[in-house]
Amino acid sequence: MRSFCLCAVIAVALGWCAPALGQVVDRDRAWHPRANGISDPKITALGLHPTDENIAYAGTSDGAIYRTDDGGETWTEVLRVFTSSRERTGRGLRRSSGNDDTELDSSGDEANIEDQLEEFFEDEKERIFEELVDELGEDEAEVQAEIEAQQNTDRLRDELESQDSATDAADEEIAELDAAIREITLHPTVPGVVFAATSDGLWRYDDQSARWQHIMSGLGDVEAESTSVIAAFSTPPQEDGEPRPRSAWVLAGTRGGLMLSTDAGDTWTTEPGTIGSAEIRRLAVHPTQRWRLAAATDRGVFVSYDGGDSWRVLFTSLGAGGDILSVAYDAAEDGGLFVGTADGLFAVEPGGSSRRVGGAQFPLPVFRRIEPLAPGELLVTTPRGVWLSEDGGFTFDELSRGLPTPSTVLVVSRRESPGELWVATDLGVYRWLEGRPPTVKPVEPVPYAELIHAAHTYAMEDVSTLNRYRRQLGAKRFLPRARLNAGRGSFYSMHELLTPVNVGGVEVGRRRDITGFDVFTDFYIYLQLTWGLDQIFTSTTHHQLRTFRRQAWQRRAERTDRVIRLTREWTDIKQIQASRENAPPEDRNVLAETVAELRRQEIEAYLDAAVGGVLTEIEGKETEP
Amino acid sequence: MNARAKKTYLAVIGAFACLLGPFAARADQVDQVLDRFKNEPTVREVQEAAMKYAAVNPERLQAQFGAAKTSKLLPRTRVRVDRSFDDDRDININVDGERSVGIDTDDDTDISVQAEWRLDELLMGSDKIRIIRENSRLVELRDDLLDEVTKLYFDRRRLQVRLLLRPSSDTQKRVEDELRLQELTAQIDALTGGFLTAKSRESSE
Numbered sequence: 001m002r003s004f005c006l007c008a009v010i011a012v013a014l015g016w017c018a019p020a021l022g023q024v025v026d027r028d029r030a031w032h033p034r035a036n037g038i039s040d041p042k043i044t045a046l047g048l049h050p051t052d053e054n055i056a057y058a059g060t061s062d063g064a065i066y067r068t069d070d071g072g073e074t075w076t077e078v079l080r081v082f083t084s085s086r087e088r089t090g091r092g093l094r095r096s097s098g099n100d101d102t103e104l105d106s107s108g109d110e111a112n113i114e115d116q117l118e119e120f121f122e123d124e125k126e127r128i129f130e131e132l133v134d135e136l137g138e139d140e141a142e143v144q145a146e147i148e149a150q151q152n153t154d155r156l157r158d159e160l161e162s163q164d165s166a167t168d169a170a171d172e173e174i175a176e177l178d179a180a181i182r183e184i185t186l187h188p189t190v191p192g193v194v195f196a197a198t199s200d201g202l203w204r205y206d207d208q209s210a211r212w213q214h215i216m217s218g219l220g221d222v223e224a225e226s227t228s229v230i231a232a233f234s235t236p237p238q239e240d241g242e243p244r245p246r247s248a249w250v251l252a253g254t255r256g257g258l259m260l261s262t263d264a265g266d267t268w269t270t271e272p273g274t275i276g277s278a279e280i281r282r283l284a285v286h287p288t289q290r291w292r293l294a295a296a297t298d299r300g301v302f303v304s305y306d307g308g309d310s311w312r313v314l315f316t317s318l319g320a321g322g323d324i325l326s327v328a329y330d331a332a333e334d335g336g337l338f339v340g341t342a343d344g345l346f347a348v349e350p351g352g353s354s355r356r357v358g359g360a361q362f363p364l365p366v367f368r369r370i371e372p373l374a375p376g377e378l379l380v381t382t383p384r385g386v387w388l389s390e391d392g393g394f395t396f397d398e399l400s401r402g403l404p405t406p407s408t409v410l411v412v413s414r415r416e417s418p419g420e421l422w423v424a425t426d427l428g429v430y431r432w433l434e435g436r437p438p439t440v441k442p443v444e445p446v447p448y449a450e451l452i453h454a455a456h457t458y459a460m461e462d463v464s465t466l467n468r469y470r471r472q473l474g475a476k477r478f479l480p481r482a483r484l485n486a487g488r489g490s491f492y493s494m495h496e497l498l499t500p501v502n503v504g505g506v507e508v509g510r511r512r513d514i515t516g517f518d519v520f521t522d523f524y525i526y527l528q529l530t531w532g533l534d535q536i537f538t539s540t541t542h543h544q545l546r547t548f549r550r551q552a553w554q555r556r557a558e559r560t561d562r563v564i565r566l567t568r569e570w571t572d573i574k575q576i577q578a579s580r581e582n583a584p585p586e587d588r589n590v591l592a593e594t595v596a597e598l599r600r601q602e603i604e605a606y607l608d609a610a611v612g613g614v615l616t617e618i619e620g621k622e623t624e625p
Numbered sequence: 626m627n628a629r630a631k632k633t634y635l636a637v638i639g640a641f642a643c644l645l646g647p648f649a650a651r652a653d654q655v656d657q658v659l660d661r662f663k664n665e666p667t668v669r670e671v672q673e674a675a676m677k678y679a680a681v682n683p684e685r686l687q688a689q690f691g692a693a694k695t696s697k698l699l700p701r702t703r704v705r706v707d708r709s710f711d712d713d714r715d716i717n718i719n720v721d722g723e724r725s726v727g728i729d730t731d732d733d734t735d736i737s738v739q740a741e742w743r744l745d746e747l748l749m750g751s752d753k754i755r756i757i758r759e760n761s762r763l764v765e766l767r768d769d770l771l772d773e774v775t776k777l778y779f780d781r782r783r784l785q786v787r788l789l790l791r792p793s794s795d796t797q798k799r800v801e802d803e804l805r806l807q808e809l810t811a812q813i814d815a816l817t818g819g820f821l822t823a824k825s826r827e828s829s830e
Contacts (some may be wrong), residue, residue, distance in 0.1 A: 460760055460761070460764060461764075476745040476746070476750070479744040479747070479748065480744060481741065481742070482742045483739060483740070483742075485739045486737065486739075487736060488735075488736050489733065489736075490733070490734045491734075493731045493732075494729070494730045496730070497726070497727050498725060498728065499726075500725070510726075515727075522735075540751065544758075545749070548754065548758060555765075590654050591790045593655045594659065594786050598782055598786065602775065605672070605775045605779070606771075609775060612683065
């Protein structure tokens, strides 16, 4: 009776708690392809408009940024970041298809381009500071002082640039290595302002001017470190009741430290604090208290409670000390942090204590991005799929069904409607929408059990083989060591007697008489059986086999998991391909489809190699790219 | 690749890229693109070559078990041949003081054969476990090798497709891509004993 009451209390408590935990992801939805118009299938960045659900930006691995205004139905290229040395030196060689009048002239000589740039920068600075004055009502003298400070920074930048052409050349080489768009962030409170982080620095776009700006000023040596990886927006807290500029602070994480801009990206200063020159891998802003920041770096996790003005280290390592890769705030008001490391996922309470979450569920503990959706509800993206937790990270469900590849880069949601998900993958953009993705015909079901069995058999670790070993070991205990001996012995013996010969009492010699012979011949054969009774219960062989079996079962589990994942990925790609078969020609993309087909063939080859060619037999054809 | 062949190759790439234009695809265009590489060995053939080259093909692994079993059917044999010579002499003195000497000369030969079967180890023993573990390691090596060669194969194929469909207008980038292609080919050749190049050349001829 008492236990019944206890259960009832727990049930009621859970009933109350359930709505609080929230389940914002509608499981009846599915991933729908949304990549028409994007030429490079590998999506590396995604950014959603904070208020308009139809507007989104996508960045690709070849350095292009696309924009959609219809919820992903069609995409238009709005920027291509050029990275070759000649183009980059010109700096004017960038284009925006969004608005013709913003396209800078690239045909003039370099001086002409520099003039245009200077003019452009000046206009932009004036516009932003006018906005600041209007918005905040700050004293004009104070603003003027800031402008002068900025001009000083610009002068310093020019001097540094002129002195350090060698660094520039090296920088250009590095920049060429990676053209991918690394991050796209839309300003959370100023709609229409977009920041894009590339290996070539930061780019800024705003709807009002409708143009992209390459903002690099003041990055100095950090610029030489080659990369701006992250942009985040913080709100500085008020100080002594004085209003401070809101929504103008931008943080950029680079491989050489953290940069802070208090003027929406026009000028940058190196964040002094404790972060120093640590490589910034991810920045997280608290969802409601935007002055609370966290940074995942190669030197640990740092936190700031003043919008990025100062930082302190929270911890330098977690778990087994794996690399810290990602960080995000829980969506709860007083929530802690989620930290993704190469050793797993951790939840860090506001007090600083941490616990491992997710366990060994993830096949590859590489967390590319953590996206908090609601209190206790979060999504993580890994090279092996998207995973959803609705219980604060205790358990995770895979949410990548329907994606053509589990290699997901990031998943994003709008804060106002967290259940509305977009995911960037190596094979395009997908959106979590109602209904199943359009499929023409279901692909033939794959006999999973047969493939798994084939994989174990091919690795000589199938159950029957392992059991046979065990049976053989059991029988071995009772089998003797048999020793068969056979032989023949021949013995020959001659007996002689020497007696003295006396003549007249004097010995004159000896007589030798043979008194007899003995000859024996012996044949023998016998069988000797030896039982090692001392080894019936345990022996070295027992121990060796037990160790082997334990390891074999671990390998079997890994192999089973791998075969299932490869099979799922393979069938998913086939399903997507089947669904695209009847798509209109204008919606199709040879490169993307060829890449997808190659990926399917690659997965098929991995799978076929794992199962010893059984897949080919099932399919009845050769794997032939 | 000589200069002429390279020009022809680039011309073909250019023509193909022009034909494909803005990548508006028809259903069979993907097959057309991939058919361009028909003269190269399939991934399965490359995998087989890599396994043979590293001596980790399944037949070889099975052969080890067979050899172990056969060896245990044969007995451990010991042949022993003893030959001994013995020469004993006794001196007897009777009460009269007469002495006689007795001589025994022995010549013994003993031939024995011992055959020992470890019936217990015929089923399971240290040797067999050693082979099982060794095979297990070889299977892991084989898996790694196949993964590696498959990855290289498709990295190379993706690069080929990219060069075909979207050749860079930047000469430096094109050279880098070409070098990367050669690097991948060399890596596959290193894992297969030159199979890829040899087979491709054979098909071309």
